[in-house]
Amino acid sequence: MTLALVPLVAIVFLVLVVVLTSIRILREYERGVVFTLGRFSGVKGPGLVVLVPFVQQLVRVQLRTIVLDVPAQDVISRDNVSVKVNAVLYFRVIEPDKAVIQVEDYMAATSQLAQTTLRSVLGKHDLDDMLAERDKLNADLQEILDNQTDAWGIKVANVEIKRVDIDDSMVRAIARQAEAERNRRARIINAEGEQQAAERLVEAATTLAKLPQAMQLRYLSTLYDIAGDKNSTIVFPMPVEFLRGFLGPADHDAGTPQPGASPPGQAASAGR
Template identity: 70%
Template sequence: MTMTAYTFYILISFVVLLLFSAIRILREYERGVIFLLGRFWKVKGPGLIIVVPLIQQMVRVDLRTIVMDVPSQDVISRDNVSVKVNAVVYFRVIEPDKAIIQVEDFYVATSQLAQTTLRSVLGQHELDEMLSERERLNTDVQSILDQQTDAWGIKVSNVEIKHVDLDESMVRAIAKQAEAERTRRAKVIHAEGEMQAADKLLEAARTLSQQSQALQLRYLQTLTEIAGERSNTIVFPLPMELIESLIKKVE
């Protein structure tokens, strides 16, 4: 083998290796951000793409939804109650070029922003609102995060507050408050029942007063009910109106 043939084989091998190293395969959920001599060129993918070695560089970006757990944050509510709150954030990259160029690490940046936003939003509400209005708080946090990360090519689709942890003393205080609230409602319901019963009794008394015979029939019905209870002695007040009517009939 001459030197020329040997050089030719080396050159062919180098070209083949160069071609193999230039081939990239991107999955359906991946995109490649291509830089040409250090400057942004375009976004490629998915499928088979060619990246010229030494001249072009590629950064892979995953477009799937990322589920990020926000660590527990110490939050002081507007009514000065200290709680620990953690949440989960769902987001994805919709513009790969911005996610790579505009921020150093979009995952870390989104995580830090989610933590500060969670503390800021929840600190503006009272404890009762944190416990009873989670849907509204989730929407508020998601809206703020989505606006802030729009410049990074990030779309925050959902935020869910998972736990609001209280210390034992606050749990006991809330339990006492709930018990007092139930007692108050029971008393109010009882008072409303007494008021309605009084109104009905007043209406019944007015109806009975219009006909004396109706009052007599009512007394007789009551006697019938008492007689069925197997009591030995029955003490029953006899109204004077009934006696007077009987005397008049005898006369």
Template identity: 65%
Template sequence: MSPILLGLIPFAVVLFTAIFKVLKEYERAVIFTLGKVGRRASGPGLVLLVPILQNMQKVDMRTLVADVPPQDVISRDNVSVNVNAVIYYRVIDAVKAVVQVENFKEATSQLAQTTLRSVLGKHDLDEMLQERDRLNKDIQSILDEQTEAWGIKVANVEIKRVDVDASMIRAIARQAEAERERRAKVILAEGEQQAAAKLSEAAGVLAQQEGAMQLRYLNTLQEIAGDQTNTIVFPFGTEEVAKMLRGRN
């Protein structure tokens, strides 16, 4: 083989690799022709490029996972917490993901951080701890709306941890115990109020029925007399007892 042919082999290999590109099932190619992009991305499979005139940028169309770094958030009730989350998103329009934003991964991550702080700052600590599902949906909805222009679909957002300072945990514990004591006192007061109402109602009934009070006295004496160890002292004379007995008969 002549030296000229041997010298052309590397050039042919480079030319071949520049013209023929193979994309995997989950990949798409955004092709630029003299700096202009087509309406749709190419792929998967074999893609042909015109050397010098065309170049391409590959985009991964699979669901991507981004870990949102821990964020310092001040809740609506002025509690300082440290929150981190994870977002799941995918590219649905490869052309927009390349043309509309410089780096869609970095842009999505930064937007997720600011949205996380903004949304959680509008809620109390109790809501962050107890209503994560609702907060996840709120954050996901906001992110999905803002990344739509980049050709990105945010599928899910999950708040992973809500860390509270140790001193604040002790303060929250004291507050919870004070709340329990308050509720116990309220329940006790309500019980006494209901008992007083029933006693007042019973007193009204006894006052309306003649002889009812005497019968109540006799029933009480009869209960006390059942125990032989008790000494009974009558608060009234024997004539009154006889009168009550006659009224009972």
């Protein structure tokens, strides 16, 4: 009786093995590239996938965005400055059949391509461009990598330069350059301020020259400002034009000889 059950158990076990090798369950973000006797026969998934045992094989491929850290690369800029640059790459597989058939290992291929492209692109720019124009460099890197990985069924979504490391000597040189640039801007701003102040003074002098009364008001305002200081004695000049406004007509004309009148000395001699 026991010997009769052995073939039955073997058959059941063989059926279970065949069923397990022929059934695949793919998640929503996975696709299966199916090969029938070594020949590509289609992309299946997600969900339940049934294969022909020992005839068909399935290769899983993820469609989620992959974050790839590009190792630091030694780059010599166009102005002969040695720097170390590392970046991060965001890409995803959009055509699973090409990612499996066209390239042996799309992860390693994309990583190596990103390293070489990073060195070649940044080597065409100056150090100032690497530090100030990262958005433009990121866009250039993304465009080049996307075009080259298109044959592999890969879409490069974004490339970000993480760090640009330079020598300490270059850091000090950049600091001196930045300080000189700030001094230059400060001098230009001071010169522009003095020029604008001179233009305003010319305009004010022109206005005061047109109206003498305005000059007198300005003079009084200056006296008021001086009186506000803690001074016990103030000595200031008194313009004659300013005194004429306080003198009456008689006092104003007392010392002025009238037309046709004789000088006082001549009148006395005539009386004798």
